[in-house]
Amino acid sequence: MSRLVLVTGAAGFIGSNLCDALLDQGYAVRAADNLSAGEMSNLVQAQGRPGFEFHHVDVSDPDVCNRLCEGVSAVLHQAALSSVPASVADPARAHRDTATTTLHLLAACRTRGVSRFLLAASAACYSERAVQPLREDAEIWPLSPYAAAKVASEQYVKAFVGMGVDGACLRYFNVYGPRHSAKSSYANVIPAFTRRILDGGKLSVFGDGSQTRDFVHVRDVVRANLLALHTKTPLGGVSLNIATGRRTALNDLISAIEARCERKAAVDHLPDRPGDFKHSLADVATARKLLGFEAQVSLEDGIATVVDWMKSSA
Ligand SMILES: NC(=O)c1ccc[n+]([C@@H]2O[C@H](COP(=O)([O-])OP(=O)(O)OC[C@H]3O[C@@H](n4cnc5c(N)ncnc54)[C@H](O)[C@@H]3O)[C@@H](O)[C@H]2O)c1
The missing domain is CATH 3.40.50.720 (NAD(P)-binding Rossmann-like Domain)
Structure with a gap:
């Protein structure tokens, strides 16, 4: 073959x-x-x-x-x-x-x-x-x-x-993971938040951050x-x-990125975004x-x- x-x-x-x-x-x-x-x-x-x-x-x-x-x-x-x-x-x-x-x-x-x-x-x-x-x-x-x-x-x-x-x-x-781009205006949450935290910027979170993802x-x-x-x-x-079969709340994700970057980020909480799943x-x-x-x-x-x-x- x-x-x-x-x-x-x-x-x-x-x-x-x-x-x-x-x-x-x-x-x-x-x-x-x-x-x-x-x-x-x-x-x-x-x-x-x-x-x-x-x-x-x-x-x-x-x-x-x-x-x-x-x-x-x-x-x-x-x-x-x-x-x-x-x-x-x-x-x-x-x-x-x-x-x-x-x-x-x-x-x-x-x-x-x-x-x-x-x-x-x-x-x-x-x-x-x-x-x-x-x-x-x-x-x-x-x-x-x-x-x-x-x-x-x-x-x-x-x-x-x-x-x-x-x-x-x-x-x-x-x-x-590596190579997940933070450049696009549609960037996903992990690269986007990591970039902002490394740059000392503020994070925008829809809702209270208790939503979970796998x-x-x-x-x-x-x-x-x-x-x-x-x-x-x-x-x-x-x-x-x-x-993974494991759920992670957005707030816990932010804490994990902050810990690795050794830097705290200010968070702006925006209203829930219509159409967003609460949990996945x-x-x-x-x-x-x-x-x-x-x-x-x-x-x-x-x-x-x-x-x-x-x-x-x-
Ligand atoms: N990243 C995620 O969390 C995730 C979750 C679920 C499913 N997926 C799927 O996994 C796949 C890879 O995702 P990714 O995050 O690497 O996305 P990505 O945008 O980095 O990669 C997609 C690639 O496809 C290329 N492409 C698009 N249209 C093309 C075409 N017509 N001909 C040739 N190339 C074309 C793009 O240039 C890009 O390099 C995608 O199908 C995506 O929908 C990704």
Whole structure:
């Protein structure tokens, strides 16, 4: 079997961490990104390593997908318009970069005989009304074009199983770690808060900070992908929560970042933001059962990797 793996969205936060880990494991990596959000600086470690090739392409083009899938044994599809607010601003683009890309890559996998497809799916698919901790069979109700495009992508993964492309939908929860950019105006909470605390700025928190999230380190997300890649058991299009199964309140997150930065931050409490979930916590039993996956990185250790990376890349 070929040891060549295609990673889309490879210049992004999660994609670039995946490329490094795959190369460490002896895989050849074909990396593809249109650089709409990703940065080549994320790939400096990968570039020049034996077996690594980078393609500056758009994977919403079926011909591009067909070329990229030639000779590969698996596709790890990370490319997407990864921001919820950006998807609200431009729903058609969210659909193209997230769902259309999935469809064309799956069709190319079928043509080229690629047997494994792993989708970067999202916890954003779950309904606000779903019972916590969230099991994979909880109610699905996308609240944004981003979430809708991820749900559509999952359905395509399932549909293509019957057409010879085995795969899984890895529903990442709140992923954090090195290379998670704080630059975008849509920056996620951990990089945004870490940057502000390091710069001595004020934090803006919606509500009283008691809202909770399931923060999972990128190293664990990478490990979940490798387990799903290696398993001999057919995955059958299954959806799996990739998370820690632990809840962290925003206030506790801020304390953990402050402790690592050795600096306190002033906090502005704003009114609750309509549409924000109060809590999001995964039930992780299915990934444990099917993949033997268990998150290993503690919040303290994970925050340390973010702070150290930000200090070193400043
Ligand atoms: N970061 C999280 O917390 C999280 C949570 C759930 C799911 N996800 C999913 O994981 C994946 C990776 O997320 P991330 O945080 O690394 O995001 P990211 O924005 O850093 O990476 C996405 C990459 O895809 C590229 N891209 C977008 N459209 C493309 C296209 N049409 N052709 C080629 N490349 C394209 C971007 O340039 C970017 O480099 C995404 O699918 C995202 O939706 C992320």
